[in-house]
Amino acid sequence: xxxxxxxxxxxxxxxxxxxxxxxACLASFLNNGRFRMRIPFPxxxxxxxxxxxxxxxxxxxxxxxxxxxxxxxxxxxxxxxxDGGEMLRExxxxxxxxxxxGCCFIVNDHVDIAMLxxxxxxxxxxxxxxxxxxxxxxxxxxxxGVSTHAWSEAEQAMAGGADYIGVGPIFATATKAxxxxxxxxxxxxAAAGCTIPFVxxxxxxxxxxxxxxxxxxxxxxxxxxxxMAEDIPGTIAALRQRMREARL
Numbered sequence: 001x002x003x004x005x006x007x008x009x010x011x012x013x014x015x016x017x018x019x020x021x022x023x024a025c026l027a028s029f030l031n032n033g034r035f036r037m038r039i040p041f042p043x044x045x046x047x048x049x050x051x052x053x054x055x056x057x058x059x060x061x062x063x064x065x066x067x068x069x070x071x072x073x074x075x076x077x078x079x080x081x082x083d084g085g086e087m088l089r090e091x092x093x094x095x096x097x098x099x100x101x102g103c104c105f106i107v108n109d110h111v112d113i114a115m116l117x118x119x120x121x122x123x124x125x126x127x128x129x130x131x132x133x134x135x136x137x138x139x140x141x142x143x144x145g146v147s148t149h150a151w152s153e154a155e156q157a158m159a160g161g162a163d164y165i166g167v168g169p170i171f172a173t174a175t176k177a178x179x180x181x182x183x184x185x186x187x188x189x190a191a192a193g194c195t196i197p198f199v200x201x202x203x204x205x206x207x208x209x210x211x212x213x214x215x216x217x218x219x220x221x222x223x224x225x226x227x228m229a230e231d232i233p234g235t236i237a238a239l240r241q242r243m244r245e246a247r248l
Contacts, residue, residue, distance in 0.1 A: 169202020191216025
């Protein structure tokens, strides 16, 4: 029997109150009534992101396979120039690959695609859907990350129930042209006061990763330094080594 404003797991809206929230109906339909365990954000060092515009002509799937070969435990699908159908097809394939590899799969911006491909979570920016709205769609069992560029935004994300935040861009980066670098001050503030995991991002490469690690970064989001590398597994290993050495 439906509860006011909701419906039973796996059911339809026929027995629900007339004002059954459409996002709840969608979530129920896509989840097909299956119980989902709460997905924790992985405790890991490298958070890899895709970018087909900077992949040396390789397909997104080829790059993803090489990332997973290197042991990446959290991967974000971030593609800005593809249509919805192409993104969904790629995400369905990446979901299968990441599930087999035990890798947390995050979709950037597109909550609908994340739900359809059963991704582990979504990452949203300050001008995307609000955190509360995304949580209503995804429920409590999916990971939600929020980009932040100042401590006030971090506090808001933490208070709103984000599972992790992005901190950056630390340096200028071609991946996000026009974004103003936040520098080390915000990184150090996040390292001192953040109560949830945070991912340092923006211009992170072999030349910069050691310094951000020394200043408190435990997880670094890396895009072009990985996707543009000739040897992706070797580059990921080198990034990890430099982070480890910087913490000694």
